[in-house]
Amino acid sequence: MKQLLEGSQAVAEAVRLCRPQVVAAYPITPQTHIIERLAQHVANGELAAEFINAESEFGAASIVLGAVTAGARAFTATASQGLLLMTEVLYNIAGLRLPVVMVCANRAVGAPINIFSDHQDSMSVRDAGWIQLYVESNQEAADSLIQAYRIAEACELPVMVCMDGFLLTHTFEPVALPTQAMVDDYLPAFQFARTLNPDRPMTLGGASEPDNFQEYRVDQHAAMENAQKVVETLDAEFAEQFGRRCGGLMQGYRLDDARTVLLGMGSLMGAVYDAVDQLRDQGQAAGALRLRCFRPFPAQALVQHLKDVQRIIVLEKALSPGAGGIVAAELRAALQQAGIMTPVESVIGGLGGRDLTPDVIEAVFQGIPDTEAGVTSRFAPDHITSASDEAERGEQSYG
Amino acid sequence: MRISTFREIRFHGRGGQGTVSAAALLALAAFEDHFESQAFPKFGSERRGAPVEAYVRISNTTIRAHNQVYTPDVVVIQDAGLLRSEPLLRGLRQGGLIVVNSEQEVDDVGNKNDHFRQVYLPASSIGERHLGRPLPNTVLLGALAAGTGWVSLIALEQAVTKHLSSKGEKMVTANIAALREGYGFVSSEKEPVS
Numbered sequence: 001m002k003q004l005l006e007g008s009q010a011v012a013e014a015v016r017l018c019r020p021q022v023v024a025a026y027p028i029t030p031q032t033h034i035i036e037r038l039a040q041h042v043a044n045g046e047l048a049a050e051f052i053n054a055e056s057e058f059g060a061a062s063i064v065l066g067a068v069t070a071g072a073r074a075f076t077a078t079a080s081q082g083l084l085l086m087t088e089v090l091y092n093i094a095g096l097r098l099p100v101v102m103v104c105a106n107r108a109v110g111a112p113i114n115i116f117s118d119h120q121d122s123m124s125v126r127d128a129g130w131i132q133l134y135v136e137s138n139q140e141a142a143d144s145l146i147q148a149y150r151i152a153e154a155c156e157l158p159v160m161v162c163m164d165g166f167l168l169t170h171t172f173e174p175v176a177l178p179t180q181a182m183v184d185d186y187l188p189a190f191q192f193a194r195t196l197n198p199d200r201p202m203t204l205g206g207a208s209e210p211d212n213f214q215e216y217r218v219d220q221h222a223a224m225e226n227a228q229k230v231v232e233t234l235d236a237e238f239a240e241q242f243g244r245r246c247g248g249l250m251q252g253y254r255l256d257d258a259r260t261v262l263l264g265m266g267s268l269m270g271a272v273y274d275a276v277d278q279l280r281d282q283g284q285a286a287g288a289l290r291l292r293c294f295r296p297f298p299a300q301a302l303v304q305h306l307k308d309v310q311r312i313i314v315l316e317k318a319l320s321p322g323a324g325g326i327v328a329a330e331l332r333a334a335l336q337q338a339g340i341m342t343p344v345e346s347v348i349g350g351l352g353g354r355d356l357t358p359d360v361i362e363a364v365f366q367g368i369p370d371t372e373a374g375v376t377s378r379f380a381p382d383h384i385t386s387a388s389d390e391a392e393r394g395e396q397s398y399g
Numbered sequence: 400m401r402i403s404t405f406r407e408i409r410f411h412g413r414g415g416q417g418t419v420s421a422a423a424l425l426a427l428a429a430f431e432d433h434f435e436s437q438a439f440p441k442f443g444s445e446r447r448g449a450p451v452e453a454y455v456r457i458s459n460t461t462i463r464a465h466n467q468v469y470t471p472d473v474v475v476i477q478d479a480g481l482l483r484s485e486p487l488l489r490g491l492r493q494g495g496l497i498v499v500n501s502e503q504e505v506d507d508v509g510n511k512n513d514h515f516r517q518v519y520l521p522a523s524s525i526g527e528r529h530l531g532r533p534l535p536n537t538v539l540l541g542a543l544a545a546g547t548g549w550v551s552l553i554a555l556e557q558a559v560t561k562h563l564s565s566k567g568e569k570m571v572t573a574n575i576a577a578l579r580e581g582y583g584f585v586s587s588e589k590e591p592v593s
Contacts (some may be wrong), residue, residue: 270463
């Protein structure tokens with residue numbers, strides 16, 4: 001049965017259903033409601049976990065690292081500069097191959113300081129070795145959180161569920177929460193093979209010399225590559241048990257016979273689907289592709305979806321200053337590697353909470369002219385409230 | 400053929416007036432009435448007294464977009480003083496409804512040619528009578544329900560009961576009384592607004 005839940009609450013309930021034994025966090029907007037809710041569950045005896053209000057994000061990440069080595073299922077959540085303060089520990093968690101799950105409530109990174117949503121925070125730790133899943137709705141946030149523990153524990157890799165701050169965390173929308181029995185069935189109790197145990201002493205995180213460091217990275221890379229299959233398989237298994245899926249690695253929208261496809265990540269895609277419908281109504285063969293799994297980067301699957309498309313646009317809410325769009329650059333490389341020379345139009349928008357409205361998205365579909373020669377990415381135009389769309393839905397609005 | 404329903408409501412208030420809660424209550428009520436609904440805030444820095452906006456969408460199909468509301472069918476104004484400082488009616492659809500918390504009608508609301516329907520009610524004083532504090536929220540929601548017929552009074556009462564249950568039975572009862580008075584204020588007007 002569906003309930004109208006705030007995104008933070010939906011994801012906190014999903015965390016509770018996964019029975020983590022340790023929750024550690026430091027509060028930061030827009031992650032706070034998730035952590036407040038979990039603290040409440042622990043205080044009310046509804047979640048048998050140790051709740052640790054850490055002294056910083058660095059501390060919070062270190063605590064969940066330690067918790068997993070002790071064999072506990074652990075959770076943390078953060079955003080923006082909080083995520084960046086965790087950076088060193090994020091690399092350690094991934095390098096130690098610890099199945100930590102976290103939510104990044106995506107928020108811009110200062111300066112200038114800004115509390116609103118874009119993807120700069122999680123994109124900037126893309127090389128830390130975490131699986132990154134970008135979700136589109138609160139339902140998918142809750143479902144992906146449950147899947148994240150299965151994926152993390154199956155791959156011995158950490159998973160970051162990336163949900164747009166405010167746009168999802170503070171939005172009430174209908175969400176179906178599974179029962180405890182369903183989640184227990186999908187997600188068995190955590191058994192960590194490398195649990196530290198005083199009866200069997202061993203070292204975790206020892207130094208590595210030049211003669212074997214690279215081998216660790218080779219293994220880590222292979223595990224990440226392999227995670228692509230796991231993300232797909234466990235989403236399919238989830239669909240069988242729960243009756244809905246999250247899109248696996250990526251999810252197409254009206255891709256059949258589409259000549260122009262817009263690729264993006266996260267909650268902006270709802271408005272993109274609406275724009276696609278509108279363009280289709282006007283006879284344009286538009287489609288959309290939502291990339292859910294950004295790390296590992298599913299290059300081959302992307303090529304499969306896009307190989308026959310005539311025009312590809314990537315709209316992304318993060319920027320590598322001086323280089324341009326990050327997803328676009330990786331997609332260009334993937335297509336080129338496959339011998340496909342379709343140009344990729346890279347558009348940056350929605351930074352620091354700028355609203356990507358349907359008319360902006362339509363303008364992106366129509367093509368944004370180059371403002372400067374040699375620029376690899378362009379910026380989305382501003383929203384202009386047009387009088388014409390006011391009249392459009394007009395009469396049917398009143399019942 | 401199924402008649403398509405898609406409605407957008409924008410709330411304007413000040414930090415501390417419960418603008419975000421009002422939007423959440425309306426979305427909860429619409430959901431109780433078996434619509435799909437969505438509510439979300441636009442925060443600045445969270446300060447008491449600062450202008451706050453919140454948005455609601457009500458539809459009979461899945462709501463996918465997560466954008467702000469630019470072309471509302473209804474604008475609810477929790478503090479008429481905001482009319483002096485911000486273009487609160489921007490994008491309001493022709494024939495749209497304005498629900499204003501005010502003791503009297505406000506001159507120069509919108510353009511005379513815009514044909515908006517307007518409801519003024521002293522929601523703060525009604526709220527104060529029921530709640531002991533000048534909170535206009537539930538009074539305005541009652542007025543909105545009566546002015547549009549989009550959500551039922553019973554669904555709003557259920558939403559208030561659910562949402563405010565943690566604050567005790569007294570708060571629930573007082574807010575339901577406030578809802579009913581707001582509803583009655585509009586439905587008893589001689590000129591029906593709808």
